Amino acid sequence: MKHSLVIGQRVLRELSKDKRLFGLSIVGPFILIYFLKIFIDSMPPYFPAARYAVPFAAFIVHFFSFILCGIVLVQERTAGTLERMFIAGFSRTAIIGGYVFGYFGLATLQATVVLGETLWLLDLDYGGTTLLLLFVTIVMLSIVSVMLGILASTFARHAGHILPFIPLVMIPSIFLSGLLIDPEQLPTWAEWIGMLLPFRYANNIIQELIGSTFEASVVYRNLLMLAGYICALLIIASRTLKEAD
Amino acid sequence: MNAISITGLVKSYGKVAALRGIDLTVPQGTIYGVVGPNGAGKTTLIKTLVGVVRPTSGTARVLELDPLNDKWALRKQIGYMPQDAALYETLSARDNITFLGRAQSVEDLDQKVSEVIAFTELVSRARDPIHTFSGGMKKRVSLACALIHQPKVLFLDEPTAAVDPQLRARSWELFRKLAQGGTTLFISTHLMDEAALCDKVTILNQGKILLVDSPRDILKRGKTRLSVTSRDQCSQAEIESTPEAIAQKLHEFGLPNDISSVEVEPSTLEEIVLEIIREEPQ
Ligand SMILES: Nc1ncnc2c1ncn2[C@@H]1O[C@H](COP(=O)(O)OP(=O)(O)O)[C@@H](O)[C@H]1O
Numbered sequence: 001m002k003h004s005l006v007i008g009q010r011v012l013r014e015l016s017k018d019k020r021l022f023g024l025s026i027v028g029p030f031i032l033i034y035f036l037k038i039f040i041d042s043m044p045p046y047f048p049a050a051r052y053a054v055p056f057a058a059f060i061v062h063f064f065s066f067i068l069c070g071i072v073l074v075q076e077r078t079a080g081t082l083e084r085m086f087i088a089g090f091s092r093t094a095i096i097g098g099y100v101f102g103y104f105g106l107a108t109l110q111a112t113v114v115l116g117e118t119l120w121l122l123d124l125d126y127g128g129t130t131l132l133l134l135f136v137t138i139v140m141l142s143i144v145s146v147m148l149g150i151l152a153s154t155f156a157r158h159a160g161h162i163l164p165f166i167p168l169v170m171i172p173s174i175f176l177s178g179l180l181i182d183p184e185q186l187p188t189w190a191e192w193i194g195m196l197l198p199f200r201y202a203n204n205i206i207q208e209l210i211g212s213t214f215e216a217s218v219v220y221r222n223l224l225m226l227a228g229y230i231c232a233l234l235i236i237a238s239r240t241l242k243e244a245d
Numbered sequence: 246m247n248a249i250s251i252t253g254l255v256k257s258y259g260k261v262a263a264l265r266g267i268d269l270t271v272p273q274g275t276i277y278g279v280v281g282p283n284g285a286g287k288t289t290l291i292k293t294l295v296g297v298v299r300p301t302s303g304t305a306r307v308l309e310l311d312p313l314n315d316k317w318a319l320r321k322q323i324g325y326m327p328q329d330a331a332l333y334e335t336l337s338a339r340d341n342i343t344f345l346g347r348a349q350s351v352e353d354l355d356q357k358v359s360e361v362i363a364f365t366e367l368v369s370r371a372r373d374p375i376h377t378f379s380g381g382m383k384k385r386v387s388l389a390c391a392l393i394h395q396p397k398v399l400f401l402d403e404p405t406a407a408v409d410p411q412l413r414a415r416s417w418e419l420f421r422k423l424a425q426g427g428t429t430l431f432i433s434t435h436l437m438d439e440a441a442l443c444d445k446v447t448i449l450n451q452g453k454i455l456l457v458d459s460p461r462d463i464l465k466r467g468k469t470r471l472s473v474t475s476r477d478q479c480s481q482a483e484i485e486s487t488p489e490a491i492a493q494k495l496h497e498f499g500l501p502n503d504i505s506s507v508e509v510e511p512s513t514l515e516e517i518v519l520e521i522i523r524e525e526p527q
């Protein structure tokens with residue numbers, strides 16, 4: 001735990017010193033949300049803006065955390081700092097935990113920016129509980145992203161190898177997790193694939209939350225699914241983060 | 246107790262045999278040099294000893310501990326300086342060293358960090374980010390990182406490669422100081438003449454040890470080219486590089502008064518090591 005905090009602090013310090021990367025990972029989502037607003041403005045009136053915009057905001061955080069974590073971890077591997085961490089006495093779980101802490105910090109910031117901007121631009125108004133749950137969902141989703149990033153990095157020998165995972169993991173989420181199309185309208189096989197994607201559960205929660213009233217049990221059930229996803233990925237990631245070859 | 250003992254160590258990466266049966270022992274408190282050309286297996290050997298490479302067969306012990314099975318006990322007592330700097334480029338030297346010190350839960354960390362920074366002569370640049378450093382300075386930061394927890398055994402993988410001669414000489418002074426303090430240093434280098442600075446040297450080529458000896462004894466394997474000029478005649482001979490052999494040869498000349506000069510030019514350590522590697526059937 002203490003080691004995870006040490007690593008998390010270092011990850012954050014590195015991000016904050018890398019002005020360009022840090023700027024892009026905050027300004028990038030900010031601009032994307034604005035593009036979304038332009039798109040929504042071009043839609044006919046009574047277009048259900050929130051139904052698309054809020055999950056899109058969550059997706060952006062999901063996407064950015066995944067890519068950033070994957071690339072930074074591959075860099076650690078190729079630069080030899082990952083090996084050095086192991087030899088200095090950091091354990092695999094401490095390293096994974098450290099990355100989760102570090103990106104938790106970044107994701108919190110991103111979530112605040114994208115959620116705040118979306119609500120402001122689209123003039124949406126939610127109660128305190130709804131906002132809190134939205135926030136929790138996005139942050140949990142970003143932890144999933146970090147785990148996916150760790151997994152992807154174990155298959156990559158250089159940072160470029162992270163790129164093929166974008167079409168493999170991220171793009172299906174757009175089409176099959178309910179971001180654009182209601183999953184029930186998909187062919188059964190596609191709906192099944194969607195169920196494997198973590199974003200599906202985040203989207204379930206968000207769609208439930210932004211309705212006029214929400215069923216708490218639906219929210220908690222899907223949050224539990226996300227938590228389960230995190231645990232499963234934690235186990236897989238700690239197995240695949242190889243220490244000796 | 247030996248700091249390091251290795252028996253029958255083999256490591257293959259698929260079809261590539263990086264180490265082909267290594268046996269060696271390193272007594273505590275010595276500077277042990279592994280000399281060999283690129284691809285000899287030096288890095289693989291060091292990585293096996295620090296527990297990030299799993300041997301295909303054979304055993305390796307560091308401070309009588311198994312690098313893989315006893316890693317938690319071992320890692321507190323060893324320091325490792327990788328071949329590449331392996332530092333966080335955006336962080337300062339101080340931040341890099343502190344980070345690895347925290348991994349080892351070093352007490353009075355700030356104080357210890359200041360000490361290693363002074364020892365590696367980085368005081369004036371300690372707060373600058375690594376990406377502004379020269380190659381030689383990065384090596385020193387990397388060394389400081391390896392020293393922060395005062396390890397008993399220090400593994401240095403080509404610590405002086407691509408470092409200017411002045412800094413190289415300075416580095417070896419630091420290594421010697423550490424050894425005098427009781428630290429065992431296991432140093433790899435592809436610079437053959439650096440072998441002269443070690444207490445014991447092993448020559449590694451294509452995953453096999455060709456020779457283990459003290460630099461002094463390796464030098465004895467070389468030939469000395471002796472030129473004796475007497476009046477107008479110059480006679481040359483190639484003899485063994487021992488003072489006795491030289492004296493004997495000179496006795497043959499009777500050392501008369503009219504011998505005006507005697508020049509002795511022993512082969513360099515680099516020449517000898519290259520010769521030993523060349524003699525090995527491929
Ligand atoms: N991870 C690896 N996968 C495949 N081959 C490797 C790997 N690491 C080293 N080798 C091979 O093992 C041999 C020894 O490499 P290395 O230990 O790096 O030598 P040195 O450090 O003496 O230059 C080389 O032929 C190298 O190509």
Ligand SMILES: [Mg+2]
Nearest residue numbers: 287288289328
């Ligand atoms: Mg090497």
